[in-house]
Amino acid sequence: MAGEVEFIADGTVTSPQGYVAGGVYAGLKSQGDEVADLGILMSQRPASVAATFSTSSIVSPSVTVSRQRVAGGSARGVVANSGCANCAVGEQGITDALEMARLAADHVGVDPGEMLVASTGIIGVELPMALIRKGIPGVELTAEGGEAFARSIMTTDSRLKRAAVAFEADGVRYHIGGVAKGVGMIHPDMATMLCFLTTDADVDRGFLQSALSQSIDVSFNMIDIDGDQSTNDTVLLFSNGAAGGSQFSGASESAGLFRDALERLSVHLAKELVRDGEGAERIFAVTVEGAASVADARLAAREIASSNLVKAMVHGRDPNWGRIMMALGHSGAEVEEPKIDIFINDIHIVHEGKAISYFTEAVVGGMNVPEVRFKVTLGIGESSATAWGCDLTEEYVTFNSAYST
Amino acid sequence: MAGEVEFIADGTVTSPQGYVAGGVYAGLKSQGDEVADLGILMSQRPASVAATFSTSSIVSPSVTVSRQRVAGGSARGVVANSGCANCAVGEQGITDALEMARLAADHVGVDPGEMLVASTGIIGVELPMALIRKGIPGVELTAEGGEAFARSIMTTDSRLKRAAVAFEADGVRYHIGGVAKGVGMIHPDMATMLCFLTTDADVDRGFLQSALSQSIDVSFNMIDIDGDQSTNDTVLLFSNGAAGGSQFSGASESAGLFRDALERLSVHLAKELVRDGEGAERIFAVTVEGAASVADARLAAREIASSNLVKAMVHGRDPNWGRIMMALGHSGAEVEEPKIDIFINDIHIVHEGKAISYFTEAVVGGMNVPEVRFKVTLGIGESSATAWGCDLTEEYVTFNSAYST
Numbered sequence: 126m127a128g129e130v131e132f133i134a135d136g137t138v139t140s141p142q143g144y145v146a147g148g149v150y151a152g153l154k155s156q157g158d159e160v161a162d163l164g165i166l167m168s169q170r171p172a173s174v175a176a177t178f179s180t181s182s183i184v185s186p187s188v189t190v191s192r193q194r195v196a197g198g199s200a201r202g203v204v205a206n207s208g209c210a211n212c213a214v215g216e217q218g219i220t221d222a223l224e225m226a227r228l229a230a231d232h233v234g235v236d237p238g239e240m241l242v243a244s245t246g247i248i249g250v251e252l253p254m255a256l257i258r259k260g261i262p263g264v265e266l267t268a269e270g271g272e273a274f275a276r277s278i279m280t281t282d283s284r285l286k287r288a289a290v291a292f293e294a295d296g297v298r299y300h301i302g303g304v305a306k307g308v309g310m311i312h313p314d315m316a317t318m319l320c321f322l323t324t325d326a327d328v329d330r331g332f333l334q335s336a337l338s339q340s341i342d343v344s345f346n347m348i349d350i351d352g353d354q355s356t357n358d359t360v361l362l363f364s365n366g367a368a369g370g371s372q373f374s375g376a377s378e379s380a381g382l383f384r385d386a387l388e389r390l391s392v393h394l395a396k397e398l399v400r401d402g403e404g405a406e407r408i409f410a411v412t413v414e415g416a417a418s419v420a421d422a423r424l425a426a427r428e429i430a431s432s433n434l435v436k437a438m439v440h441g442r443d444p445n446w447g448r449i450m451m452a453l454g455h456s457g458a459e460v461e462e463p464k465i466d467i468f469i470n471d472i473h474i475v476h477e478g479k480a481i482s483y484f485t486e487a488v489v490g491g492m493n494v495p496e497v498r499f500k501v502t503l504g505i506g507e508s509s510a511t512a513w514g515c516d517l518t519e520e521y522v523t524f525n526s527a528y529s530t
Numbered sequence: 531m532a533g534e535v536e537f538i539a540d541g542t543v544t545s546p547q548g549y550v551a552g553g554v555y556a557g558l559k560s561q562g563d564e565v566a567d568l569g570i571l572m573s574q575r576p577a578s579v580a581a582t583f584s585t586s587s588i589v590s591p592s593v594t595v596s597r598q599r600v601a602g603g604s605a606r607g608v609v610a611n612s613g614c615a616n617c618a619v620g621e622q623g624i625t626d627a628l629e630m631a632r633l634a635a636d637h638v639g640v641d642p643g644e645m646l647v648a649s650t651g652i653i654g655v656e657l658p659m660a661l662i663r664k665g666i667p668g669v670e671l672t673a674e675g676g677e678a679f680a681r682s683i684m685t686t687d688s689r690l691k692r693a694a695v696a697f698e699a700d701g702v703r704y705h706i707g708g709v710a711k712g713v714g715m716i717h718p719d720m721a722t723m724l725c726f727l728t729t730d731a732d733v734d735r736g737f738l739q740s741a742l743s744q745s746i747d748v749s750f751n752m753i754d755i756d757g758d759q760s761t762n763d764t765v766l767l768f769s770n771g772a773a774g775g776s777q778f779s780g781a782s783e784s785a786g787l788f789r790d791a792l793e794r795l796s797v798h799l800a801k802e803l804v805r806d807g808e809g810a811e812r813i814f815a816v817t818v819e820g821a822a823s824v825a826d827a828r829l830a831a832r833e834i835a836s837s838n839l840v841k842a843m844v845h846g847r848d849p850n851w852g853r854i855m856m857a858l859g860h861s862g863a864e865v866e867e868p869k870i871d872i873f874i875n876d877i878h879i880v881h882e883g884k885a886i887s888y889f890t891e892a893v894v895g896g897m898n899v900p901e902v903r904f905k906v907t908l909g910i911g912e913s914s915a916t917a918w919g920c921d922l923t924e925e926y927v928t929f930n931s932a933y934s935t
Contacts, residue, residue: 182862183859214884247852248855248856249855249880250885433838437926447653450618450653454586454588454589460588478620521927522924522927
C-alpha cells in the first residue's frame with residue numbers, strides 16, 4: 126500500500142538492501158567480554174552521503190576528516206570506534222583518523238577517500254593505533270552485522286538504539302535503517318552522539334542533504350539530556366539505490382513520503398537517546414503551539430526541555446508550572462503573558478496566564494508515566510514545535526561526579 | 531588614606547548615612563517565629579536611583595511598576611516581600627504592587643510615586659494583601675534596621691547576604707552598603723534574586739546607572755547557580771548624598787574609586803549568592819584570558835561556569851578538563867585549539883590544546899577547597915573575564931524535586 130510508513134522496531138542499518146556491517150572488540154574499552162568497540166558499516170555499491178556534524182568550534186579530527194570527505198557527496202562506508210574520542214590530541218589526531226580510515230578501506234577493498242571515520246569516548250588521549258591496526262582485519266562484514274556494528278559504538282548506553290522504516294512507492298519497497306548512541310558525557314568525558322542511517326532508495330544528493338537536515342531539525346536538534354554539546358557529534362545518511370526504482374529528488378511525487386519515513390526514524394532514535402539519558406527515569410515532551418514563528422516555537426520548546434528546574438520537577442512529578450513560565454520568559458520567544466495556556470498530559474492547568482484550580486493529585490498521579498507531555502499554547506500565531514528532555518535525577522549527579530575519592 | 535577601598539563584612543544597607551530600614555513577619559511565609567517576610571528600606575533625604583531588572587519577557591508586576599518609577603531617576607525607598615512573587619497572576623498583580631507601594635509610602639510619609647516595590651517567592655498566587663495591609667504599619671524603620679530588612683527578603687537562603695565598603699575622597703568618607711538574596715528556585719518556584727544597594731555619596735544619575743551596569747556585568751551577570759533566570763530579578767542602587775562632599779560624575783577625579791568600591795561590593799554579594807546555591811558544597815571561579823574580545827571572554831567564562839558537567843566535576847573533584855574544552859567549544863567564543871592552556875588552582879594541566887602529564891592526585895587533592903579556580907588562556911588576544919559557579923550536587927536535585935509523593 127503506497128503512502129504509509131511501516132515501522133520496524135528491530136530494524137537496523139543493514140535492513141536496507143546492499144549494506145553490510147560488523148564489529149569487534151579491539152581492546153579500546155576495558156569492559157571485557159561481550160563488548161565491541163570497533164565497527165565498519167559499508168555499502169556494497171557506490172553510494173551518496175549526507176551528514177551533519179557538531180557545530181562546536183572544538184571538534185575531533187575524526188569529524189574534520191569526515192566533514193571534508195562528505196563534501197564530495199559520495200562515500201562507501203564508515204569506520205567507527207568507541208572508548209576514545211580522538212579529540213584534543215593535536216595534529217596526531219588527523220594522522221590517526223586518516224590511518225584508521227585507510228586501514229578500513231583496505232580491509233573492505235574500497236578507495237581510502239571513500240571511507241568516513243567516527244570516534245566516541247574519552248577526550249584528550251590518543252587513539253591506540255596498535256589496537257586499531259590489529260582489530261580492523263577482524264571485522265567481518267555481513268548483511269546481519271547491523272547489531273554488532275550498533276554494539277561497537279555504545280559507550281554509557283544501557284541498550285542498543287536501532288530501528289528501520291519501510292515504505293512503498295511506484296511498486297518498489299524502500300527501507301531506511303539506523304543506529305545511534307548517546308547518552309551524555311561521563312568521566313573522563315564521552316563525546317558523544319553518533320547516528321548512522323542507510324537507505325536503499327536512490328536519492329539525489331541535494332535532496333538527501335535537505336531531507337536529512339530537516340529531519341535532524343525536528344529530532345536530534347530538539348532533544349536535551351544535559352545541555353552540553355559534544356565535540357564528536359556525527360549523523361551520516363548513506364543512499365545506495367539497491368532497491369531499484371527511480372531516483373528521489375525534491376520534485377518527486379514520493380519526496381514527502383521519503384521525508385516522512387526519515388523523520389519518523391530520526392524522531393524514534395532521538396527519543397531513544399533521551400530515554401536512555403544518564404540517570405533518567407522518564408522523559409517529557411514539550412509542545413509549543415500558537416507561536417509567532419517556527420523559530421520562536423523551537424526556541425521556547427527547547428528552553429523548557431533544557432531547564433534544570435523543569436527536569437527536576439518531572440523527576441519529582443511536581444506540576445510546577447511556574448518553572449515552565451520562567452523558562453518560557455527566558456527563551457527569547459515572543460510571548461504575551463495573558464494569552465498563555467499550559468496543559469500537563471492534556472489537563473488544563475493555566476489559562477490566559479493564570480492558574481486554574483486544577484485537581485493537583487490527579488495531575489501528580491498522571492505524571493507517573495514513562496513520557497510526560499507538556500503543551501504550551503502562546504495564542505499569537507500558527508507555528509508549533511516539539512522538544513524532548515529527560516528528568517534530572519540524583520543518579521545523574523552521582524554518575525557525573527563519580528571520580529570523587 | 532585616599533584611593534583605597536575598605537571592606538566591611540558586617541556592613542549593610544544602613545551603613546551609609548541617611549538610610550533607615552526594618553522588617554516584620556506579616557505571615558506570608560509559614561516558617562513561624564524569627565522569620566521576617568516584609569521590609570522597607572528608605573532614604574531619609576531625596577535620593578537618585580539606578581537599577582537593573584530581569585530581562586525575561588515574563589516579569590512580575592512588581593518589576594513592571596518599579597521599572598517605570600526608576601525611569602524617573604529618583605526614589606525614596608523600596609518595600610519588599612518574600613514568600614510570594616506576585617507573578618503570573620494577571621492584572622491583579624499590578625493593582626497589588628501599586629497598593630503595596632502606596633501603603634509603604636503612606637507609612638513612612640513620602641510620595642507614593644517615590645516608593646519602589648519588589649517581591650520574591652511563589653509564582654502564580656496573588657499577594658495576600660490583607661496580610662500586607664496589616665503588616666506594613668508594624669515595620670519600624672531605624673538606622674540599625676539593615677539586618678531586619680535583609681532577613682525579610684530571604685527565601686531559601688541559608689544565611690544573610692550583606693556587606694558594605696567605604697572609601698575616602700577629598701577628605702570625605704563615603705559608604706556603599708548592600709543586601710542580597712538568592713539562591714535558586716524551589717517548589718513551587720522562588721523567583722528569585724533581589725539586591726539592594728545604598729550609598730551616601732551624591733552621584734550624578736547618569737554615572738550612577740553606568741557604574742551600576744558596569745559592576746553588575748562583572749558580578750551578578752557572571753554567576754550561575756542553575757542556568758535558569760527569574761521573573762523577579764531586581765538590583766536597585768540609591769544615592770542620597772548624606773555624606774556631603776561634591777557630586778560624583780564620570781568626569782570626577784574619584785569616579786574610578788567609586789566604581790572600584792561598587793564593584794568590590796557587587797562581586798562579594800554575587801559570590802555569596804553562588805556560595806549559598808541550593809545544595810552547593812563549593813564554588814568555582816572560571817577566568818578566561820587571552821580572548822579576542824571581552825565579549826568572547828565573558829561568553830566562554832559563563833558557558834564553562836554554567837555547564838552541568840563542569841559543575842558535577844567540581845562536586846566530584848575530578849580534573850576533567852575535557853569538559854572545560856567541550857564547554858569552551860560550545861560557547862561560540864573564538865578559539866584556536868592548539869593555543870589553549872588550562873590551569874586548575876594554578877597547576878598547568880593542558881598546554882597548547884593537549885594534556886600535560888600532571889600529577890593527578892595533587893590536582894584532585896587541591897580541588898578539595900571552598901573555591902576551586904580554573905584558568906583558561908586562549909592565546910589569541912588581550913581580553914579576560916571571570917565567572918563563578920557552584921557545584922551540582924545530589925542535594926540540588928533532591929531539593930528541586932521535593933514534591934515527590
